[in-house]
Amino acid sequence: MAKKRMATVWLDGCSGCHMSFLDIDERLLTLAEIADLVYSPLVDAKVFPENVDVTLVEGAVSSEEDLHKIQMVRERTTVLVSLGDCAVTANVPGMRNPFSTKAVYERAYRENVTLNPGVPNEGVPRLLPQARPIHEFVTVDVFVPGCPPSADTIFYVVSELLAGRTPQVGSHTRFGA
Amino acid sequence: MTASANVKTFQINGRDYSARAEETILEVARQNGIFIPRLCELEGLSTVGACRLCLVEVKGSNRLLASCVTRVEEGMEVTTNSERLERYRRGIVELLFTERNHVCSVCVSNGHCELQFLSQKLDITHIHYPYRFPKAEVDASHGRFVIDHNRCILCNRCVRVCDEIEGAHTWDVMGRGIDARVITDLNQPWGTSDTCTSCGKCVHVCPTGALFEKGRSVAEMEKRRNFLPYLQLMRGDQNG
Amino acid sequence: MTREELEQIANTERQSQASTAQKLNVCVAAGCLSCQSQTVKEVLEKGVARRGLGERCAVKGVGCMGLCSEGALVSVDQNILYKRVLPADATDMLDALEAGRPPVERLVCPTNTPFFQRQKKIVLENSGVIDPERIEEYIAACGYTALVEALTELTPAEVIEQVTRSGLRGRGGAGYPTGLKWSTVAKAVGTQKFVICNADEGDPGAFMDRSVLESDPHRVLEGMLIAAYAVGASEGYIYVRAEYPLAIKRLKIAIRQAEKLGLLGSNICGTRFNFRVDLRLGAGAFVCGEETALIASIEGKRGAPRPRPPYPAMEGLLGEPTLINNVETFANIPPILRNGGEWFAAIGTEKSKGTKVFALAGRVQNTGLVEVPMGITLREMVFQIGGGVPDGKNFKAVQTGGPSGGCLPAECLDMPVDYESLARAGSIMGSGGMIIMDETSCMVDVAKYFMDFCMTESCGKCVPCRVGTYQMHRLLETITQLQAAPKDLALLEELCDLVKHTSLCGLGQSAPNPVLSTLRYFAEEYKAHIERNQCVAGVCGQEVHV
Numbered sequence: 001m002a003k004k005r006m007a008t009v010w011l012d013g014c015s016g017c018h019m020s021f022l023d024i025d026e027r028l029l030t031l032a033e034i035a036d037l038v039y040s041p042l043v044d045a046k047v048f049p050e051n052v053d054v055t056l057v058e059g060a061v062s063s064e065e066d067l068h069k070i071q072m073v074r075e076r077t078t079v080l081v082s083l084g085d086c087a088v089t090a091n092v093p094g095m096r097n098p099f100s101t102k103a104v105y106e107r108a109y110r111e112n113v114t115l116n117p118g119v120p121n122e123g124v125p126r127l128l129p130q131a132r133p134i135h136e137f138v139t140v141d142v143f144v145p146g147c148p149p150s151a152d153t154i155f156y157v158v159s160e161l162l163a164g165r166t167p168q169v170g171s172h173t174r175f176g177a
Numbered sequence: 178m179t180a181s182a183n184v185k186t187f188q189i190n191g192r193d194y195s196a197r198a199e200e201t202i203l204e205v206a207r208q209n210g211i212f213i214p215r216l217c218e219l220e221g222l223s224t225v226g227a228c229r230l231c232l233v234e235v236k237g238s239n240r241l242l243a244s245c246v247t248r249v250e251e252g253m254e255v256t257t258n259s260e261r262l263e264r265y266r267r268g269i270v271e272l273l274f275t276e277r278n279h280v281c282s283v284c285v286s287n288g289h290c291e292l293q294f295l296s297q298k299l300d301i302t303h304i305h306y307p308y309r310f311p312k313a314e315v316d317a318s319h320g321r322f323v324i325d326h327n328r329c330i331l332c333n334r335c336v337r338v339c340d341e342i343e344g345a346h347t348w349d350v351m352g353r354g355i356d357a358r359v360i361t362d363l364n365q366p367w368g369t370s371d372t373c374t375s376c377g378k379c380v381h382v383c384p385t386g387a388l389f390e391k392g393r394s395v396a397e398m399e400k401r402r403n404f405l406p407y408l409q410l411m412r413g414d415q416n417g
Numbered sequence: 418m419t420r421e422e423l424e425q426i427a428n429t430e431r432q433s434q435a436s437t438a439q440k441l442n443v444c445v446a447a448g449c450l451s452c453q454s455q456t457v458k459e460v461l462e463k464g465v466a467r468r469g470l471g472e473r474c475a476v477k478g479v480g481c482m483g484l485c486s487e488g489a490l491v492s493v494d495q496n497i498l499y500k501r502v503l504p505a506d507a508t509d510m511l512d513a514l515e516a517g518r519p520p521v522e523r524l525v526c527p528t529n530t531p532f533f534q535r536q537k538k539i540v541l542e543n544s545g546v547i548d549p550e551r552i553e554e555y556i557a558a559c560g561y562t563a564l565v566e567a568l569t570e571l572t573p574a575e576v577i578e579q580v581t582r583s584g585l586r587g588r589g590g591a592g593y594p595t596g597l598k599w600s601t602v603a604k605a606v607g608t609q610k611f612v613i614c615n616a617d618e619g620d621p622g623a624f625m626d627r628s629v630l631e632s633d634p635h636r637v638l639e640g641m642l643i644a645a646y647a648v649g650a651s652e653g654y655i656y657v658r659a660e661y662p663l664a665i666k667r668l669k670i671a672i673r674q675a676e677k678l679g680l681l682g683s684n685i686c687g688t689r690f691n692f693r694v695d696l697r698l699g700a701g702a703f704v705c706g707e708e709t710a711l712i713a714s715i716e717g718k719r720g721a722p723r724p725r726p727p728y729p730a731m732e733g734l735l736g737e738p739t740l741i742n743n744v745e746t747f748a749n750i751p752p753i754l755r756n757g758g759e760w761f762a763a764i765g766t767e768k769s770k771g772t773k774v775f776a777l778a779g780r781v782q783n784t785g786l787v788e789v790p791m792g793i794t795l796r797e798m799v800f801q802i803g804g805g806v807p808d809g810k811n812f813k814a815v816q817t818g819g820p821s822g823g824c825l826p827a828e829c830l831d832m833p834v835d836y837e838s839l840a841r842a843g844s845i846m847g848s849g850g851m852i853i854m855d856e857t858s859c860m861v862d863v864a865k866y867f868m869d870f871c872m873t874e875s876c877g878k879c880v881p882c883r884v885g886t887y888q889m890h891r892l893l894e895t896i897t898q899l900q901a902a903p904k905d906l907a908l909l910e911e912l913c914d915l916v917k918h919t920s921l922c923g924l925g926q927s928a929p930n931p932v933l934s935t936l937r938y939f940a941e942e943y944k945a946h947i948e949r950n951q952c953v954a955g956v957c958g959q960e961v962h963v
Contacts, residue, residue, distance in 0.1 A: 097310035147282030170300035176281020226724035357877030
């Protein structure tokens with residue numbers, strides 16, 4: 001049987017979900033036997049490839065680049081997984097939402113900066129008005145809340161999906177877990 | 178009224194139960210280990226029927242009834258769980274999540290929160306209504322306690338415990354609809370309240386991390402509620 | 418006060434009225450007052466005095482004559498109706514009167530039209546006829562005879578029997594049988610009982626209760642007194658919204674007058690029956706029209722509803738048995754007792770008896786207040802009484818029942834107006850607001866308007882209403898901004914179901930109705946907004962709603 005094609009994507013999040021993914025430790029080898037990691041911050045690929053079977057997405061949709069990425073990911077993925085609270089609820093990145101982007105920029109690039117304060121206008125993607133969960137932009141197939149979801153949860157979800165089954169996520173994790 | 182007439186026999190989920198006439202469906206369910214979700218009701222406080230999570234189906238009634246305020250009746254046939262009730266309960270919990278800013282991961286009550294617990298119990302893995310992301314205040318003017326309105330679900334337990342048990346009535350509600358919020362005294366900083374006795378009962382009845390003790394970090398705020406039935410019982414004895 | 422004394426007051430008043438041959442009745446209800454009717458009245462009074470016509474001509478202020486859109490209205494001897502009268506017109510009117518000439522043609526409002534002919538006035542029988550600030554005039558119009566008869570000749574049970582036989586149903590909206598409510602309160606056990614008149618009329622476009630209170634306040638008092646006697650109450654409250662200052666003023670006058678004549682207070686009509694009435698002013702919360710919220714408000718608490726049961730009939734104000742009826746319901750009581758329950762039951766349809774007062778508003782020729790027998794068709798209401806849609810536009814929908822009601826399309830026009838038919842069609846009778854819309858109205862926009870109303874008026878106590886109305890409103894906003902996706906419509910329908918079936922009180926339970934009814938009859942418009950970014954009525958678009 002051909003190996004499954006798997007990817008992970010990092011949007012507006014702290015990378016904690018990726019760390020938790022790595023925390024599945026030796027079970028990574030089990031996964032490697034049945035799937036190839038074709039795109040991930042953990043591997044070298046620069047362009048999100050076509051025909052991905054399972055993609056885990058960490059982080060909220062926060063910038064124009066995030067939006068562009070998630071739309072492409074959706075087009076090229078069969079099963080899209082919202083991994084972790086940022087992807088599922090906007091979580092901590094969403095805490096800026098009650099404020100205007102202008103206020104956020106000022107805070108981040110002027111008020112809290114001592115060296116060369118100033119809002120960058122190139123090299124940094126423009127913020128969307130709010131950081132919002134992925135499913136508000138594209139259809140999401142599986143939701144895995146948790147901050148981060150435990151390694152066991154991630155392993156369970158991924159193995160089920162790679163085996164072609166629908167994981168029962170609710171009993172394994174919750175918001176803030 | 179004779180003692181026997183005061184006892185009602187009825188069914189919950191097809192099984193027979195009996196209870197005193199003044200007991201509510203929710204009380205009987207709890208005594209018998211039948212789970213009915215609720216957020217506004219708390220043993221020892223008056224009931225208001227506001228969260229609507231404890232709605233149950235009663236045969237012969239075309240309306241869903243809040244089990245916390247519905248007394249048992251002879252021959253009543255109650256269903257506490259159905260596909261429809263489940264759907265509504267999920268909807269209500271989801272609406273609560275969209276209303277304010279519930280960021281479980283950084284909340285003092287993470288792991289001890291009734292809203293969070295219910296979301297898992299009802300198998301909610303995401304909120305399919307759009308989040309509101311309102312701007313809500315945090316009042317840390319009190320010496321020992323904090324109210325974070327981002328996490329308030331307007332269950333009114335703080336209002337009731339302060340009024341009914343402590344007798345201070347520091348808490349109340351102001352504003353209408355989506356703008357409603359709990360206030361201390363005449364909408365002034367909690368620390369300036371003349372009526373607050375700093376007893377902390379409001380903190381401990383709060384189902385979420387909206388009310389917490391200063392100095393608690395993420396997931397450290399566990400609530401102690403055992404005092405309520407105890408106080409109720411002792412006062413009942415005094416009055417009786 | 419005995420029957421003889423009452424008759425004596427009536428006779429004296431009738432004689433004094435008969436002594437002046439001609440009567441100029443100027444409407445001084447809120448609608449016409451806003452068209453300077455007070456000045457018209459003063460100018461007429463001065464004119465009459467200056468011309469020395471005082472002997473044969475009397476000018477007086479009366480209540481609403483119904484055709485509010487044509488105010489100020491002045492009637493002469495009950496057979497000529499002048500419309501759009503300005504103070505400057507007084508001279509011409511008095512000239513014609515003095516010289517015995519035909520009435521001033523440019524001001525004459527024809528009264529042989531369906532608007533006047535199709536009405537049947539029971540609640541409004543004195544409106545536009547008597548001076549609302551004089552109890553004598555009410556008494557001369559058979560006022561308080563029903564009370565005296567009830568107190569002296571009928572047992573409370575017999576009074577309830579008449580009301581039950583009449584088939585009267587609550588006019589506040591839900592249509593609960595009045596007789597049944599009364600007998601429940603009568604049987605309830607309590608140390609004290611209360612009667613509350615709900616005058617917290619809050620539906621947008623509705624002004625039936627205001628008009629009754631401004632035009633004939635004693636009728637409502639008499640109804641309350643009879644109710645109090647029937648159920649055994651000794652105290653009553655009229656909960657009236659503070660936005661009705663004129664109604665409040667006239668109620669206060671009426672209460673004082675009734676007290677003076679011993680019709681209110683202790684040992685009324687020499688019997689052991691005592692009854693006091695107080696006014697309570699609502700501070701503008703729509704939800705306080707809901708009976709349990711209204712009671713909380715009277716008790717000085719936050720105006721939020723509580724779950725029922727227990728119903729107010731068992732545990733109401735201060736935990737005591739309480740009868741709450743709406744203004745129009747009480748206003749129906751005196752004529753029912755005067756003429757008997759059977760008389761009333763002969764009017765209307767099988768399940769909806771009597772008449773109903775409607776406030777016609779919106780895109781219709783004749784806006785104003787009308788009282789029609791139950792069972793009249795919507796078509797008659799809109800096209801005959803209402804005079805049809807003006808400016809050659811096409812009729813689109815009629816909204817009944819306010820924010821809790823629904824929008825009914827042309828295909829429903831031949832439906833009779835009664836509680837059951839309206840409910841079957843997805844609307845409600847409500848308190849009697851009737852807003853007519855033409856093709857320039859967008860039904861999604863209308864639904865959004867009512868949802869905005871419910872959202873702002875939600876008390877915030879229960880979750881589905883507090884958050885659900887917000888979410889529904891947001892979705893409707895997205896649709897009217899022509900930015901919605903098909904899944905938004907599914908979400909909207911899901912929320913309608915949730916809010917309708919899980920909300921605590923009637924406000925939340927009925928808040929989805931304007932959406933549900935427009936989805937039912939105007940689904941195509943929603944589709945056009947969502948799928949084709951198109952608003953047929955040309956109301957919606959991004960530029961309008963920023």
